[in-house]
Amino acid sequence: MTIYINGTGCISHQNTIDADAFFENREIDCLPLLVAQEPDYKGYVPANMLRRMSHIIKMGVAAAKISLQQAELENVDAIITGTGLGCFEDTTKFLKTLIENNEQLLTPTSFIQSTHNTVAGQIALLIKCHNYNFTYTQQGMSFESALVDAMMFLNENKNSNILVGGLDEAIQPYYDLLAKAGHIKKQEDVITEIEKNKTHGFCLGEGASFFVLSNQKNKTTKAQIKGLKTFTFIKGADDLQNKLTTFLRGIDLSINDLNLVLSGNSGDAEDDTILNESNRQLFSKIDIVYFKPLCGEYFTASAFALWLASAIIEKQKVPKVLIQGHSNKKDLKTILIVNQYRNTEYSFMCVSSC
């Protein structure tokens, strides 16, 4: 069953709202925290809804609206989101006040907004969508879970349009908590060639990437998703390689059919070990580029990767900032995304032209 990407919207550390500008950019920021470049949200959300929205909710609703605009749709048959962290700004705001006020004089807004399905609910309110509405929160597999659901939904309901998104925020309290837990890379250890990292920690990022998926191709179609597979608990590089080749075989592809690999190295030497070894063994003849120096590491970074793959296929070129890893071959028909989060959740996504 073919799944078409008919609209995309991405807010990230890169200027992904203006995709053409992003493709021309050559700079990589070597920072342990990569915050998003944000649009003027007034263009996407009415003022009376906007006033309550915290960071992630604004990012999500705006990215969703952009993808709907691209797909030329006012409504959809399902809204499915994935977020590993949820609405952390609202969560910490309520928690902080709870502690400081000793459980008194608390206000409801930040509590209500802290529920993980707030973004999906706000989108439904905004476009008056009474249909299927799910939110997945399985850490590094949150976006993939949303995609698995979307693919099943399209199998069950032909002629549907689904809005699927992956989003997470990187607010200061979260950065501080991760730093305290020893997960954030020291500034002096951040290097552009993420696959060569020998140090511990990752650079935290954030973003919201939304897609309108359908089994109908039309004039707004950018690319198609040929396959998706997820794993928890990979046993080693051999295990990953076997699973990858099995995955490709299952969608009638071999390694040689791939034009580009987008690899989800986080920059943490230990977590990247299996991925690096597997890439070395399998993709010695294939161009590999690394997407997390662009967007940072977060639970739903693979959603950024999907946006990137879709944009590369649509434009038939690789962003200048990634050109180092790309041999400038003409064909950009089939892209494989291989992602991992904290060496726990792994996923493969194959995106191709159509």
Added chain:
Amino acid sequence: MVFVTGIGIISAIGKNVSETLSSLLEGRTGIGKINHLQTIHKDNYVASEVNYSLQELENLAGLKNSNYNRTTLLSLLATQEALTSAGIKSISAHRTGFISASSVGGMCHSELLYKDFLEHKSHENFIDTHYTGAHATDVAKHFGITDYITTISTACSSAANAIMLGARLINNNILDRVVVGGSDALCKFTFNGFNTLMILDKEWCKPFDDNRKGLNLGEGAAYLVLESERVVKAENKKTLAILSGYGNANDAYHQTASSPDGQGAYAAIQKALEIANLSPNKIDYVNAHGTGTANNDSSEAAAMQNIFKENMPLFSSTKAFTGHALAAAASIEAVITILSIQHKIIFPNLNCVSPMQDTILFPVTSLQKNVEINHALSNSFGFGGNCSSLIFSKN
């Protein structure tokens, strides 16, 4: 067809299915004085706590120094019972998944340490266990479930959505069997959150009563084991019920309140009936969401009246027994609904005395035995307009 082959539950009315059934039969509520949750409100409110401390839960699970938080331990215990009840000896014999649901996740632990963190005093890393999905990874790993693990968080409809997803994963031939349900522990964050919404009843709640004042918060976990027809036949398995229908829809009316006519609820029930290929008059019993809030009970009654019209089946809310366990509520009530079908009993809607003025509907208020329940509907509605309904049918 998707079969229920195992059930597991822990809540304020019992640490397993057997104790839960006894409490339901004997009209024994789990709602009462707050003993475990350390909140300044504890003397002014009631809640539905699982009557074990964190240490006692760990002992029940046969673990030592696991560092699992309350949500994770509740999940583990209920999953353990469900797997045993389903007679599963080898997890890897079939493609097996774990689909869980939570809204609290590790907040029950994080909130105790956040003050020290803010004051730069904390040494403990609690962020890694904070996420709502963390418990699912831990519990799945504990039982060796690896083929597919995910967590759904859609507030009070979460576990119903987990159950629904499990059925679809089987129907789409991605999995052969799946453990589905949810877990939420009581914590200060949610207790105070609901208090700011002014929808807590300081006393024992009265679902569907005209004088109802709000809900009582609860905690717990419950899981079902769903298996495909192929596996059930191949292993000649005993089945408890059929999950014959499911539906999810969005009210899209307000962030927290339900629409007066229960549009989202109506749509969810309708979808569940369509999947089950049943007309409304075939439903014999409804386990309502029935939280006891002014808004939900009116909205849900309106939706049910519109769907069932003159064929309104017997219905009850069991939240006056269990309290509202948020993300776990739907799976707790799924287990109760299956017990109803199995034992031909309708458990009463406690505390309902005065009929609501805006509806002709009135629930079952005393234990009903020898009731033939061929098809039962279970409703769960959450913030963000998320409305879900499940239909369980007799074997």
Added chain:
Amino acid sequence: MENLIEILKKQIIEQLNLAEVKPEDIDASAPLFGAGLGLDSIDALELIVLLEKHYGLKIQDPKDAKNIFQSVKTLAEYITSQKK
């Protein structure tokens, strides 16, 4: 009373994060809910906390709030009446 009304307008704007609204935009007699400022039930709960935080007045049942919060003027009148 006039002074209280002006203070209340600023407090409402702050509490409800009405970033685009200035105190002079709010008509003291216009409805706060539905039409007028278009506030909803979540805002009502926020205003209940505002009353307690700034004026020490506790509303136990949100249903009682409807008349008090009809407009900035009725709110000011309620506060003034409670102070006596």
